[in-house]
Structures are given as C-alpha cells and as structure tokens.
Amino acid sequence: MxxxxxxxxxxxxxxxxxxxxxxxxxxxxxxxxxxxxxxxxxxxxxTLIELIEMAEARSKEKVTHYEFAYRRTAWLAANLMNATGTLKQPVTVDLLLGIDSTEDSRPINEEDRTKAFRDLVEKFNQ
Incomplete structure (x- = not known):
C-alpha cells in the first residue's frame, strides 16, 4: 500500500x-x-494560509463582480419594463433584486440638488 x-x-x-x-x-x-x-x-x-487568503480575496472579488452585473441587468430590465407604459406602478431596481427599500427615499428637489452640488464643488476646490 x-x-x-x-x-x-x-x-x-x-x-x-x-x-x-x-x-x-x-x-x-x-x-x-x-x-x-x-x-x-x-x-x-x-504557505497554505497565503493560498487560502488569496482564494478568499478572489471569491469576494467575484461576488462583487456578479452583484454589479445583477444590478446592471436589473437597471436595464426596469427601464425596459417602465418604458412600455403598461405598468400601474413603476418597477425599480431594488424591487427586481428583492432589496427592501423601506428607508426614507423622498425625491430630491431642485433647490436641494443645487445646494448639494455647490457643497461638493466647494469641498473639492479647497
């Protein structure tokens, strides 16, 4: 043997x-x-530990890659579904991905958007 x-x-x-x-x-x-x-x-x-850490890092990278691809595909699908005009309510990316979006998601108005943009410009022009 x-x-x-x-x-x-x-x-x-x-x-x-x-x-x-x-x-x-x-x-x-x-x-x-x-x-x-x-x-x-x-x-x-x-060492075996180094190899395992490399494999774990690669695995995390792949997960991130696939999550991005799913989000991009859901964005495309949502746009196509909403463009038909036959839905009672618009479809969102989070809805298609099954993500709970119960947070306060109020739409931003023009004044708030302009103020936020000015704040960013000031921050990065210092």
Whole structure:
C-alpha cells in the first residue's frame, strides 16, 4: 500500500469519510492553477494560509463582480419594463433584486440638488 494513496484521514462523528490527502491536494492545485491562475513554482512557494487568503480575496472579488452585473441587468430590465407604459406602478431596481427599500427615499428637489452640488464643488476646490 502506498502512502497517501486514497488513505482516509479521519471520520466525522457520523462516520462519513472526510476528504483524503489526494483529494485535498487536488482541490488545492485546482484552486491555485485554475481559479487563481498562478504557476506551480509560485504555488509551492506560498504557505497554505497565503493560498487560502488569496482564494478568499478572489471569491469576494467575484461576488462583487456578479452583484454589479445583477444590478446592471436589473437597471436595464426596469427601464425596459417602465418604458412600455403598461405598468400601474413603476418597477425599480431594488424591487427586481428583492432589496427592501423601506428607508426614507423622498425625491430630491431642485433647490436641494443645487445646494448639494455647490457643497461638493466647494469641498473639492479647497
């Protein structure tokens, strides 16, 4: 029997086998070479913690990317739906995304908008 060849590491309390060493390292390599797109020499130069942190950062980046794409798609859909003129109430991006927008969302009037713009100009021209 060869060492590390599909050898079970431990069992969880229910008796289900946990990943084997070869499965674990296969997942590590797939993450490093596929998701993170780093070279083997770079991967073996990293600690496991560094590799995990890189994968977590990449995961957060992907989530942000997809959230932006969903919002952009919802914006487009809302504009198309509202342009038909057949809806009783306008559709919003938050409504399409299922986001609760119970905050005070009063429309801004022209005077408030002009004042806010002047404040920004003054702030950045200092």
């Amino acid at each position: 060869s060492v590390g060849h599909r050898k079970k590491l431990t069992d969880d309390p229910e008796g289900t086998p946990v990943a084997t060493r070869t499965d674990f390292w296969q997942q590590v390599k797939e993450t490093a070479f596929g998701v993170l797109q780093i070279r083997p020499a770079e991967m073996w130069g990293l």
